[in-house]
Amino acid sequence: MQTINLLLAGFQSAFELAAFITVVVGLLVGVIAGALPGISFVNAMAMALPFTYAMGATQAMLFLGGIYVGGVFGGSISAIMINVPGTPASLPSTWDGYAMTRKGQVKRALTIAVTASATGGLVSALMLTFLSAPFASFAMRFSQPEFFAATVLGLVSVIAIAKDKPIITLISLLIGMAIGTVGVDPLYGQARFSFGIPEVESGIRFVVVMIGLFAIGEVVDLVASNRDLRPKKTDGKPERVRLRDILAVKGAILRGTGIGCMIGVIPGAGATPGAVIAYGVEKQINPRGAEFGTGVEAGLAAPEAAKNATTGAAMVPLLTLGIPGSAATAIMLAAMMLQGVNPGPLLFIMDPSMVYTIFAAMIIANVLMIGAGFGVAQMFSTLMRTPPAILAAFIVVLSLIGAYGVRNNIFDVYVCLVFGVLGWAMKRVGFPSAPLVLGVILGPLAERYFLTAVANSRQDYSVFFTRPISATILFIAFVFVLWSLWPTLKSRIGRQPA
Template identity: 80%
Template sequence: MNSFELLAGGFQAAFHFHNFLTIIVGLMVGVIAGALPGISFVNAMAMALPFTYVMEPTQSMLFLGGIYCGGVFGGSISAIMINVPGTPASLPATWEGYPMTRKGEVKRALAIAVTASATGGLASALMLAFLSAPFATFALKFSQPEFFAATILGLVSVVAIAKDRPIVTLISLLLGIAVGTVGVDPLYGQARFSFGVPEMESGIRFVVVMIGLFAISEVIDLLVTNRDLRPKNGSGKGLGLKIADILRVKGAIFRGTGLGCVIGLIPGAGATPGAVIAYGVEKQISKRSDDFGSGVDEGLAAPESAKNATTGAAMVPLLTLGIPGSAATAIMLAAMMIHGVNPGPLLFIMDPSMVYTIFAAMIIANILMIFAGVGVAQIFSTLMKTPPVIMAAFIIVLSVVGAYGVRNNIFDVHVCLAFGVLGWGMKRIGFPTAPLVLGVILGPLAERYFLTSLANAHQDWTVFFTRPISATILALALAFVLWSLWPNIRSVWRRLSHRYA
């Protein structure tokens, strides 16, 4: 049987009443969990894992797959509406989506986000169905040096949001990396920067930092400035999305989808680097690059499509090689192992019906995500109509509960509040907070991959440049930096030329 016949059989199985209901329930759980800061869809998948014991193997994968697809998008709902990213991958949605909300275009921003996310997710699901084998062969060539290079590419993409202040942006990024080093050394197990505080030895979680910098600081700014978050009755743009708006951002959606599919194939990369890199690339090629940060459609569409495009791509190394490409797929791997299913090339031969039912479910989930996203967004839209003081109280309660729920530790709540005050101060003086968050998220990953690579290569640092794929990615990172800083370099060169002419 060819791929089309197998996929048709997969759709038939996926549309069975119990399987279809499982997909819908998983999708709704994922969207809601993703939209709630501090909960995250990965935690939801972990908590849902015991419920899969009583399910059939295929049904358990459909349930977890639905949570995965819905959760990656769900974080953008709170990011757009209240400037609180529900997941790290939704961070770029705060840069463009929330400014649109402040201009009274919340419905339009949500429509762009859900359309772009569904398009990216659907494209990656189709890629998963038809191009798994060749892409899996390519992903198998990745090792620790390649992971390090990919993480560096994600870090340098922060230059794209630097605008005319690269030095300030770099300082913020380095501060975030420094915060990420607090805790125990990943290779030698030694405590560092804990200053004798036992709670700090377990590290500072990026979710806690993110909630503080975005949620708590936003509440402080809201109360200080007495700003009204309720939607304005402005232009017609606030009424929804038109077909012309989609056509206008179709290029950004396609570029983000392509980047997300490629980055999602890299085990360990995930949705966050995909979204950030897509945002950086889009800012560089957009004719409105100077307006990024004020609510640009392309700046919202590109990362939204990219992060959902990583979902199906991350499933490729899981199903074909048995290598989980993200934390979410690692949980799905555990579910498969619980049911005695061993992912790998033999799975396509021994149980192709299960594989193609999963493929069909991913396609169905991404289509249904539009309706699920709109439904959950309506709940948040109701909250947006409340007075600012009540909204502030709601955000504080949600943030404190989310911060405490990360590790059930009151210390995390204190850290969250401290970063909230820091974030408000940075906002008041015009210091960017986004690079700090990226440093906290990607810094520890880069360090772990760097140290592991050196340990495996007997401390030979040239391993990053002698491996073709790693060297290529690092070269792309360097080119990206030079491309981003070229206007500044050219300006300095002209001033020096005029001075010494």
């Protein structure tokens, strides 16, 4: 009862004019920043951090929280409409979302994406409100072995994404992991695969790789094939999206939401593993799993729900333990500390008004995201009516600016262009590029967690199997691999002569 009263008081504070405008402005900034390729919402939060100096602690958290909620969804707009993920977590949305756009179902795809994202975010915000303490105590049991196991689960989920090309997909994943090792060793500080080039020693950022493979590669393919990036128009009257269309994918939305909430509460996991795992699980469970990648609604709904479900879940360890659950919440932690606020269990006792105002604002932001998402999507629809040559030039310029802005380094622009040509070549020969990107993203995380866990256990490699949580997650990953490969193995066994 006390929680309900505090939440109602939080809603009252959040609906005050200044607080409400702060949430709305932050939400719009996040959606736009997430939708623009190369301009991620995390960068937008980092750039917004200095502006929070002039705000109060609660207002600063409302502003950054709005950017966080809007930005996680915003990346899906460009992913669905032009096959360019605005954020790494939006990568799975390209697989079925853009396929729906090419069929002339862009409105249906955006409606499903917004609904799934809002549902996942709203459920995670409610979880943040009512289940913070239990989830925080569970997250306290996670250490480096558990983080490694969770990352491995994300990596093996790529196998489920592979349709009939598990070997090629595995090769693409391993290439991506190899690219992720370029730079300085995370444990010993030694340069690897830099070949004496100083710029390479700082590593190859996954954002630059992603922009090159998808944005630049898409434009090169457009120019080479004289293809129109604009979505096809449906014959007759515009297709209406009805409630039954949303209810048809309610199972995928609920499963994605549950996975996102579980992954998001793990410190350091973030939205990308949640979206990838949700897509892989849904591909195995859904009756139309074999059709995933051709424009199946459930293949879009599951990762959309999952990635937004990580937003509220990632704030659980932040507010209750003072541990950021993602890069975005790390910026929010910095904002709180700049305001002289120390997150942790005492915060719920010393300043419950601030805590529950944040809870209420997260709920409000996820509801308002429906309107904000459609508004920004309409802006992109207007953009896509421009001639393909102008649209391609716009994407290239924006992508190169985004690549340069990652570290303000011209070397990243060159890397982006190289991967753009590589992405076009991979697309032409049918070599999957998505596993490569996921390998670049998750490979370094797995390496860092593995090396740290082994070093802390004094070279005892059994630590991953003697700890119950990490052993359970690794067992699930092993079962997931067998489950994914079983149809292929079964067909090959059936073809063998008696």
